[in-house]
Structure formats: C-alpha cells, structure tokens
Amino acid sequence: MNRTGEELKKVFIKTYGCQMNVYDSERMTDALAPAGYVPTETAESADLILLNTCHIREKAAEKVYSELGRIAEMRTASGREILVGVTGCVAQAEGEEIAHRAKGRVDLVVGPQSYHRLPELLAEVRPGRAIVETEFAVEEKFAALARVHAKHQQRVAAFLTVQEGCDKFCTFCVVPYTRGAEVSRPVDAIVAEATRLAAEGVREITLLGQNVNAWHGDNDWGLGRLLFRLAEIPGVDRLRYTTSHPRDMGDDLIAAHRDLDVLMPYLHLPVQSGSDRVLAAMNRRHTRADYLRLVEKIRAARSDIALAGDFIVGFPGETDADFADTLSIVDEAAYMGAFTFKYSPRPGTPAATADDQIPEAVKGARLYELQAKIDARAAAFMQAQVGAHIDVLFERRGREAGQIVGRSPWLMPVHVDAPAGMIGTIQRVTVARAGTNSLFGTLADAPVKPALENVL
Ligand code: 5AD
Ligand code: SF4
Numbered sequence: 528m529n530r531t532g533e534e535l536k537k538v539f540i541k542t543y544g545c546q547m548n549v550y551d552s553e554r555m556t557d558a559l560a561p562a563g564y565v566p567t568e569t570a571e572s573a574d575l576i577l578l579n580t581c582h583i584r585e586k587a588a589e590k591v592y593s594e595l596g597r598i599a600e601m602r603t604a605s606g607r608e609i610l611v612g613v614t615g616c617v618a619q620a621e622g623e624e625i626a627h628r629a630k631g632r633v634d635l636v637v638g639p640q641s642y643h644r645l646p647e648l649l650a651e652v653r654p655g656r657a658i659v660e661t662e663f664a665v666e667e668k669f670a671a672l673a674r675v676h677a678k679h680q681q682r683v684a685a686f687l688t689v690q691e692g693c694d695k696f697c698t699f700c701v702v703p704y705t706r707g708a709e710v711s712r713p714v715d716a717i718v719a720e721a722t723r724l725a726a727e728g729v730r731e732i733t734l735l736g737q738n739v740n741a742w743h744g745d746n747d748w749g750l751g752r753l754l755f756r757l758a759e760i761p762g763v764d765r766l767r768y769t770t771s772h773p774r775d776m777g778d779d780l781i782a783a784h785r786d787l788d789v790l791m792p793y794l795h796l797p798v799q800s801g802s803d804r805v806l807a808a809m810n811r812r813h814t815r816a817d818y819l820r821l822v823e824k825i826r827a828a829r830s831d832i833a834l835a836g837d838f839i840v841g842f843p844g845e846t847d848a849d850f851a852d853t854l855s856i857v858d859e860a861a862y863m864g865a866f867t868f869k870y871s872p873r874p875g876t877p878a879a880t881a882d883d884q885i886p887e888a889v890k891g892a893r894l895y896e897l898q899a900k901i902d903a904r905a906a907a908f909m910q911a912q913v914g915a916h917i918d919v920l921f922e923r924r925g926r927e928a929g930q931i932v933g934r935s936p937w938l939m940p941v942h943v944d945a946p947a948g949m950i951g952t953i954q955r956v957t958v959a960r961a962g963t964n965s966l967f968g969t970l971a972d973a974p975v976k977p978a979l980e981n982v983l
Contacts, residue, residue, distance in 0.1 A: 538564040539573035544581020550686040562646035580617035599632040616705040626657035690736030698877040725762030734768040740775040751779030785828035797837035801856030802849035833937040836865040841890030843881035863908040909961040
C-alpha cells in the first residue's frame with residue numbers, strides 16, 4: 528500500500544540493554560510499518576514513543592518511571608497527541624503495575640512475546656486506560672515476526688533470534704521470570720530468515736538468544752549443527768552467536784569452531800565469578816575448574832578464539848578470597864574483554880533476600896579493581912593487532928570523509944580509508960594503530976597473520 532507523507536506517522540524507539548533488545552526494536556519497527564509508522568531519531572518528532580526496556584541494570588523500573596515522567600512533560604508542552612508505550616523486560620516484569628503507577632503517562636505496556644501485535648494493540652488504545660499485553664505465545668511471535676520482516680534499511684550485519692528464555696535460574700537473574708522458559712525456534716524458520724537476510728545483502732549473521740547455545744532442533748540438532756547448515760547459505764560469509772552458558776557448550780559447537788571458517792573466533796561465555804563457593808551460591812552448576820577445562824578444550828579446537836565474559840562482583844557472601852579468585856580467573860582464562868556488574872538485588876530472585884549482602888563501597892572497590900584488570904587485557908589485545916593483517920567485513924561509512932568502518936573477526940571496529948563500494952565485502956587490512964575501542968589500518972594484499980598469539 529502506498530501512503531502519502533501526511534498519513535505517515537513517526538515512531539521513536541529508545542532501546543536499553545542487550546542485543547536481544549536491539550533486535551527486538553528492529554522487529555517492532557518492521558511490525559509497525561504496515562500500520563503507517565516510519566522510524567524517527569528524536570522523541571520530540573514522534574507520534575509514538577516506545578521505551579524498549581531492560582531489567583538487568585540497577586533500579587531499571589525506577590528509571591522507566593522517571594523517563595515516563597519526562598516524556599509526559601514533553602507531551603504536555605508540545606500540545607500534540609503522542610502515544611507512549613513500554614516494552615521489553617520491565618514491561619514483562621511489571622505489567623499492570625506500570626499502567627497503575629504511570630496512569631495517564633503510558634498508553635501501552637507490551638511484553639516481548641507480543642510485538643507482532645503492536646498495530647492491533649495501538650488501535651485499541653483509548654485515553655486514560657493503558658493496554659497491557661504480557662501473555663506468552665512464543666511460537667506465534669516467531670512466525671508472525673518472520674512474516675512482517677521488512678527491508679527498512681540496508682544492513683551488512685544482522686541479528687537473528689533463534690532462542691528465547693532461560694531455564695537455568697541463576698539465583699541473581701530475572702530472565703527466567705521475565706522471558707520465560709527456554710524455547711527454540713525451528714530450523715526451517717531460521718534457515719528461511721537467514722536466506723532472506725543474505726538475499727537482502729546481509730553478510731554476517733549473529734544468532735541471538737538469552738541462552739543461545741541451549742538451542743536445539745528436531746532430531747537432536749544442536750547449535751553446532753545449525754551453524755553448519757547456515758554456513759551453506761550463499762552470501763552468509765560470517766556467523767556469530769551470543770550469549771552462551773558454559774553448561775551448554777556441546778561438542779558439536781566446539782567442532783563447529785574447529786571446522787567452520789565462517790564461524791568467527793569470538794566467544795562470549797560468561798563465568799560471573801571465579802570462586803567455587805560463589806558459583807555454587809549463584810546456581811551456575813559448574814566449577815571454576817570445569818570452566819577452565821572447557822576453555823582449554825575450545826582453544827584446542829580454535830587457538831585464536833577471543834574469549835569475552837560477564838562478571839558480577841559483590842554477590843551476597845562474596846569474601847575477599849572469593850573476589851581474588853575472580854581476579855585470577857581473568858588471567859587464567861585469558862579474557863580479551865568482559866562486562867562487569869555490581870551485584871544488584873532483583874525482587875523475586877533468591878539472592879535478593881540473602882542476609883549477607885555486600886556493602887556498596889566494597890562492591891564499588893571490587894568493580895573498579897576488576898574493571899582495571901580487564902581494561903588492561905583489552906588494551907593489550909588491541910595493541911597485539913598492530914602490524915597484523917586481518918580480514919575486515921566493511922559495514923558502513925566512517926565519520927571522516929573517505930573512511931569506511933568494518934569489524935575484525937574478533938569484533939573490533941576497524942577504520943580504513945577505502946571506497947564506499949567496498950561496504951558489504953571482506954577485505955584484508957594491515958593494522959597500523961590501535962585506539963581504545965577501534966583499530967585503524969590500510970588495505971593490504973597479504974596473507975592473514977594470526978594476531979593473537981602474543982596475548983593469549
Ligand atoms: N546484578 C548484577 N548483574 C546482573 N546480571 C544479571 N543479573 C544481575 C544482577 N542481579 C549480569 C550478568 C549477566 C549480564 C547480562 O548481566 O553478568 O550475564
Ligand atoms: Fe540469567 Fe543467563 Fe543465568 Fe539464564 S543463564 S538465569 S539468563 S544469568
């Protein structure tokens with residue numbers, strides 16, 4: 528259907544948190560397109576504002592309420608009719624509570640399983656009464672989102688959700704409550720979406736799931752087998768997946784790292800803590816030694832793999848000795864980077880009511896020390912690339928004229944002076960210099976030299 532400029536409405540989606548949310552925001556944009564919505568870059572210019580929220584960070588819900596307050600003021604000042612919705616994990620966790628507490632400031636509260644229904648839910652909105660939709664019907668969502676998938680921008684790298692939810696019940700985490708039980712998307716649907724993405728020009732696909740390596744298909748298919756299948760699709764030059772749990776790192780997946788060139792040598796495999804006592808209290812269901820053995824096995828399969836992780840400091844009962852174990856596992860497992868978090872109690876999770884909570888000041892000091900250690904490793908990893916020839920998939924123009932930006936196999940942005948026509952292609956680059964978060968190089972014509980051995 529063709530729409531005139533006047534009929535088009537604008538949606539602004541503010542995305543918080545993980546890559547799953549970035550992906551979901553894209554899907555919401557797609558789902559809203561048939562209802563006449565086009566994306567806009569500012570809340571001020573929007574007819575519909577969606578806050579796609581994350582429940583992981585501290586005081587997540589409180590921040591949503593204050594954001595809703597700010598938007599309400601903006602809405603009153605503008606005198607325009609603007610619809611406001613809350614989506615994502617806070618929507619799922621708080622549901623009716625948001626409609627109640629933010630009465631008059633929110634029109635729509637929608638959980639992650641219902642994004643494909645956004646147009647019909649919007650049509651039901653009436654002044655003064657928020658629509659709340661937080662039902663679970665995952666299969667239906669996967670199917671519907673695949674149908675509405677629209678080509679709203681040219682992308683070289685894209686996410687593809689293959690799995691949602693989690694059954695692990697780590698004692699600090701809300702995901703099993705907000706995203707529900709683990710559900711895997713069927714192979715055929717994944718292959719169809721990957722094929723469509725490749726046909727649209729996507730060269731790199733990152734498979735997404737809260738517990739992506741728990742993905743399983745019919746006839747005992749595991750994620751490794753799925754990666755082999757996706758690698759057969761013409762145009763799929765690179766594959767990645769995130770985020771993984773150590774307990775689900777199956778042999779088929781490790782074999783894929785050994786045998787599949789298009790599977791990038793980067794692994795986000797959170798350990799959370801290096802202390803056996805804390806790991807047990809977190810219900811991670813593996814020990815420090817199990818984790819280190821696993822990393823060794825993965826490196827035996829793919830020696831240049833870059834390991835990234837997540838860590839929580841100040842989990843209830845964490846002693847100085849426990850924290851020292853976390854510091855030492857950073858070196859022993861040889862991380863190239865990690866996200867670090869201060870433990871923050873999540874209502875409804877077992878650890879939130881533990882009586883040996885750690886004082887904020889201690890958490891802060893531990894976070895600082897751990898982050899400094901990880902930053903130093905990340906910097907060394909970047910420096911070790913200087914002089915190396917690496918393959919870069921160019922994704923977009925850079926900020927400087929004549930510059931394009933892509934990613935290394937290890938996920939670092941690489942800036943190169945090269946023609947924009949190379950966007951969407953993989954080129955060999957000689958790294959000249961390393962910044963804090965990016966590499967800078969020139970187009971090369973030389974064989975790839977592994978860059979990681981000096982660090983690992
Ligand atoms: N407190 C601090 N960090 C948390 N994470 C999850 N829940 C909490 C919490 N209650 C961190 C974990 C997880 C990452 C996505 O967020 O490290 O891997
Ligand atoms: Fe949360 Fe990850 Fe643990 Fe699942 S495995 S409960 S998502 S931290």
